[in-house]
Amino acid sequence: MIGQLIIEGLAIGACYGLFAIAVVIIYKTSEVVNFAQGEMAMLSTFIAFHILNYYHYPFWLAFILTMAFAILLGVLIEFLFLRPAKHPSLLGLIVITLGAEMLLMGLAGWKWGAEQKEFVVPMSYQVTHEPFPGMIINDWAIAVFITAALVMVLLFLFFKYTKLGIAMRATQQNQHAAKIMGIRVERVFSIAWGFSSLIGTIAAMFFASRSTLDPGFMLEPFLRAFAAAVLGGLMSIPGVFIGGELLGLIENFFGYVWPEWKPIVAFVVIILVLCIRPSGLFAKHYVKKV
Amino acid sequence: MKLKTTVGMIVLALAVALLMAPAAFAGKPGFDDKEIRIAAWGPQTGPAAAWGNVARGPNVMAAIVNAEGGIHGRKLKHFVRDDQYNPAQTKLVVKELVEQQGIFSFVCGTSAAGGMAVKDYLKDNKVIWVGPATSVEEYVFPVNPYLFTIMPLYEDEASILTKYVVEKLKMKKIGILYQNDPYGKNGLKGVLQRLKKYRMKAVAEIPVEPTEQDLASQMQKFKSSGAEAVLMWVAPKTAVIALKTSKSMGYTPQWVSSMTLGDYELMYKISGGLWEGVVTGAFTLPPETRHPLMDKYREATKKYAPEERWGVFFHAGIMFTEPLIHALKKVGKNLSTEACLRELNKIRNFKGTGGKITYTPKRHQGTDSIMVMKCGPNATYIKVMDWTSNELASWKK
Numbered sequence: 001m002i003g004q005l006i007i008e009g010l011a012i013g014a015c016y017g018l019f020a021i022a023v024v025i026i027y028k029t030s031e032v033v034n035f036a037q038g039e040m041a042m043l044s045t046f047i048a049f050h051i052l053n054y055y056h057y058p059f060w061l062a063f064i065l066t067m068a069f070a071i072l073l074g075v076l077i078e079f080l081f082l083r084p085a086k087h088p089s090l091l092g093l094i095v096i097t098l099g100a101e102m103l104l105m106g107l108a109g110w111k112w113g114a115e116q117k118e119f120v121v122p123m124s125y126q127v128t129h130e131p132f133p134g135m136i137i138n139d140w141a142i143a144v145f146i147t148a149a150l151v152m153v154l155l156f157l158f159f160k161y162t163k164l165g166i167a168m169r170a171t172q173q174n175q176h177a178a179k180i181m182g183i184r185v186e187r188v189f190s191i192a193w194g195f196s197s198l199i200g201t202i203a204a205m206f207f208a209s210r211s212t213l214d215p216g217f218m219l220e221p222f223l224r225a226f227a228a229a230v231l232g233g234l235m236s237i238p239g240v241f242i243g244g245e246l247l248g249l250i251e252n253f254f255g256y257v258w259p260e261w262k263p264i265v266a267f268v269v270i271i272l273v274l275c276i277r278p279s280g281l282f283a284k285h286y287v288k289k290v
Numbered sequence: 291m292k293l294k295t296t297v298g299m300i301v302l303a304l305a306v307a308l309l310m311a312p313a314a315f316a317g318k319p320g321f322d323d324k325e326i327r328i329a330a331w332g333p334q335t336g337p338a339a340a341w342g343n344v345a346r347g348p349n350v351m352a353a354i355v356n357a358e359g360g361i362h363g364r365k366l367k368h369f370v371r372d373d374q375y376n377p378a379q380t381k382l383v384v385k386e387l388v389e390q391q392g393i394f395s396f397v398c399g400t401s402a403a404g405g406m407a408v409k410d411y412l413k414d415n416k417v418i419w420v421g422p423a424t425s426v427e428e429y430v431f432p433v434n435p436y437l438f439t440i441m442p443l444y445e446d447e448a449s450i451l452t453k454y455v456v457e458k459l460k461m462k463k464i465g466i467l468y469q470n471d472p473y474g475k476n477g478l479k480g481v482l483q484r485l486k487k488y489r490m491k492a493v494a495e496i497p498v499e500p501t502e503q504d505l506a507s508q509m510q511k512f513k514s515s516g517a518e519a520v521l522m523w524v525a526p527k528t529a530v531i532a533l534k535t536s537k538s539m540g541y542t543p544q545w546v547s548s549m550t551l552g553d554y555e556l557m558y559k560i561s562g563g564l565w566e567g568v569v570t571g572a573f574t575l576p577p578e579t580r581h582p583l584m585d586k587y588r589e590a591t592k593k594y595a596p597e598e599r600w601g602v603f604f605h606a607g608i609m610f611t612e613p614l615i616h617a618l619k620k621v622g623k624n625l626s627t628e629a630c631l632r633e634l635n636k637i638r639n640f641k642g643t644g645g646k647i648t649y650t651p652k653r654h655q656g657t658d659s660i661m662v663m664k665c666g667p668n669a670t671y672i673k674v675m676d677w678t679s680n681e682l683a684s685w686k687k
Contacts, residue, residue, distance in 0.1 A: 001510060001514050004539060005507060005510055008506035008510070008535075008539070011506075012504045012506065109335055114333075114336070114339035114342060115340055115342070115556070116339065116526060116530070116556075116560045117559075118560045120562065125534055125538035126537055126562075128538060128540050130540070140538065210531070210534060211503050211527060211530065211534070212526075212527050212531075212560050216335065216336050219501070248504075252507045252510075255504075255508065256507040256510055259496045259497060259507065259508050260470065260497045262508075263502055
């Protein structure tokens with residue numbers, strides 16, 4: 001029983017972690033909490049659904065096309081919604097992303113309707129393996145673990161060794177200095193939004209295949225991912241992933257013993273972490289001298 | 291100065307009078323010489339959007355009635371509002387309909403919590419409400435003079451389904467998954483009532499919120515408890531997640547569900563076929579039944595609402611308006627809320643496309659009967675038990 005809870009907790013935690021990384025990539029570069037993150041991923045997942053069900057393309061071709069769409073969507077939202085705002089306040093930025101969220105949800109509802117739909121990925125939850133007696137793991141969970149590990153490694157290599165990755169880190173640390181050094185900061189922002197949208201869409205496809213696809217299906221995962229990001233530290237990519245895993249485990253063990261309290265665990269975690277360690281468990285706490 | 295004081299006093303008195311005035315003055319009349327306005331709220335978006343078509347069903351009934359010349363010269367006009375399965379939103383849309391549009395009667399109305407949020411408001415405004423698309427005992431016990439239910443109580447349904455599981459399927463270990471609101475809690479109550487009769491106890495009782503997306507720990511708890519059958523009173527999405535999650539853990543109990551998940555075509559599709567074998571209650575005839583009224587509704591849907599999928603819930607929306615139309619026809623030309631209430635209270639053994647309905651001034655719970663169905667291959671309906679009433683129904687004693 002404990003082994004099963006660990007597997008399930010880690011699997012859903014990896015989904016939260018992946019999605020939390022999407023949230024953090026934008027936050028790291030532009031210090032915006034993107035409330036439209038879930039709906040960007042939702043819309044891209046609907047595109048995959050559309051390609052699969054109306055054009056009957058093979059899954060992997062649909063996947064590649066969807067990823068291209070997700071990047072384009074992220075870039076477009078940054079370009080059309082965020083960039084025109086001149087020196088916006090934090091509240092202004094939140095309102096802009098909330099507006100984008102409503103717009104995307106309305107768009108999906110108009111195009112595909114509000115009824116739930118089945119979203120199928122090749123790595124089925126119905127194909128199960130029993131590595132140890134009583135411990136069952138399914139293909140969906142294996143795919144989540146492999147994808148999460150791959151994304152983490154690629155992100156590490158990207159931020160450590162590529163010019164663009166270094167430019168993104170520089171922009172995050174000091175936007176003005178980055179500009180002076182010749183980094184095109186606005187382009188970096190657009191790329192960050194595109195990246196974030198892509199990773200968010202991968203996570204959303206996993207969520208959708210485990211539940212159903214509808215315009216509101218990413219509302220709850222976004223809140224959980226945000227909790228994971230706060231838990232891990234909004235500035236640390238490995239931190240938020242570990243935060244997601246911790247949240248998945250806490251929710252599953254807590255939910256097993258006290259199921260009625262399971263829905264609020266994530267929010268209790270946010271409050272506790274903000275009270276005890278506001279920068280999160282794994283983020284370095286910088287003190288700015290003035 | 292004196293004049294100012296007097297005017298001030300009058301303004302103050304008017305303000306107090308307005309604040310103290312009964313809510314009955316808030317609403318606009320629900321009919322005139324040309325039309326009768328009816329309305330329904332339902333989740334057109336959000337986690338329970340699969341039930342949204344119930345609220346749209348009365349559009350077809352209105353089209354049928356209007357094509358036949360209306361009711362004593364008055365056309366029927368139906369309004370639909372989206373409450374997103376959110377009681378706060380239900381209050382807003384109902385208030386808008388009553389105070390801005392003027393509604394004679396509400397029909398359908400999905401969500402027990404949403405209904406609970408507005409039932410007193412409707413009563414205070416003397417607005418009739420027939421056939422809520424949900425059924426909880428708080429609606430009609432004690433009798434609400436303006437509210438008439440058609441669906442059997444979840445408590446009665448749960449009791450009958452449990453009887454089927456224990457007596458016919460011979461299962462002894464029962465688990466219950468229930469939504470943490472009046473809908474789910476009434477289902478839970480019915481299961482426990484029946485189990486008590488057999489001197490049995492549920493092996494697990496697990497509440498769930500309709501927005502929860504990860505049910506792994508809950509399914510593990512059922513698995514550990516050894517539940518042979520899991521009875522559920524939850525939203526469609528929750529049910530799908532429960533079935534998928536338990537399947538991924540190698541746990542396959544006999545799933546039994548409320549009539550609210552009786553749209554097999556939809557449930558089969560969104561669960562990837564896992565719905566096959568699930569047992570549910572049924573409060574209306576299956577959609578493809580050959581029956582004069584069913585044939586009429588099916589054809590009318592094709593004609594007036596070709597964009598709608600003909601299924602159990604869309605049909606239920608039509609069925610929920612049947613007693614109201616019957617009463618309105620009986621009232622005659624001199625329509626009033628009181629006259630319509632009188633005719634509704636006279637309904638005895640009314641047979642439309644659901645169970646037999648009886649109302650009296652002291653009893654507004656229309657029926658306690660359900661059929662039991664099983665989802666067959668390709669979402670077909672297999673009747674496993676005919677109309678059965680709950681002999682344990684506490685409200686009949």
